[in-house]
Amino acid sequence: MSDVMLSEPDAGLASPVVPRKRPTREAAELAVRTLIEWAGDDPDREGLVGTPDRVVRAYEEFFEGYRIDPVDLLGRTFEETQDYGDMVVLRDVRLESHCEHHIVPIIGKAHVAYVPSDRVVGISKLARLVEVYAKRLQIQETLTAQIADTINEVLKPKGVAVVIEAAHMCMTTRGIRKPGVTMVTRRLIGAFETDAELKRDFLSTISGSRETFG
Incomplete structure (x- = not known):
């Protein structure tokens, strides 16, 4: 290290x-x-x-995420897409992070999607990107934005969407002690923000799974 x-x-x-x-x-x-x-x-x-x-x-x-460059992580992309232009969705990516205010766990899942422009990236890299940012002290809003913005910066796709659903132990095990509460954050960029049908399709795709954390 x-x-x-x-x-x-x-x-x-x-x-x-x-x-x-x-x-x-x-x-x-x-x-x-x-x-x-x-x-x-x-x-x-x-x-x-x-x-x-x-x-x-x-x-x-x-906190191993501090030692990994997320931009480099997405550096290897592929052009052989057979002109695939629909959205690519990675659903239910397990997420374990730590609240930067109390250093207690944030546990949940991330849904990540993008519409390729002319390049795609291996799906394991998307899951790893979530992990890299999660393995840092975080608030969920920042985590959501970092994942989406990095995909947008590196892949330059037509659109990016990231939704995170998570339980915060700083709320469920201390303080007001409200177990079963899930926080949802999202970041929509490009086509996912401007194309209402694409947005509905994405939200419908990720809505099939429900889980209680914490």
Whole structure:
């Protein structure tokens, strides 16, 4: 893992991405020990002695999206489409992210669609794109926009649509504690925004699956 993290500028600013040094693994583990002590337990007792290491390793998985360039991920495309011009839909992509306000899970699914212009991308890359952005600290609105905007930027299709349905543990397990509540966000670009029939077709295609999260 690199010891440098890239700190993205605020939206709308022209400032470049600024390299930021990543704390050491030892510092991260010490921070976990501090949280255990703050919670009221003993980090040196048998059941917790290995927890700082395990938490840091878990964070490496939870937030691996910071180490992957989503634009590069979609870089390999294919021109052999036999003039296919209808929408391509990837439905029910499992999504696991973490709320940037409380660092607790966001669990749900994403539906991703685009209408090719002259190139297509492997469907596994679309699922991986969802995962890359999900494996970062997020709010669902930003996550939805990032997925759609990257597909639009790289593939330059006739249209892009992304819908995310997810449960937020910051709402279901703490605070107002409302289990069973699902948040839905969507981003429609190009033909999906201007063509009412295409929009209806897409929404109808993804409406066949319903699941309760959290």
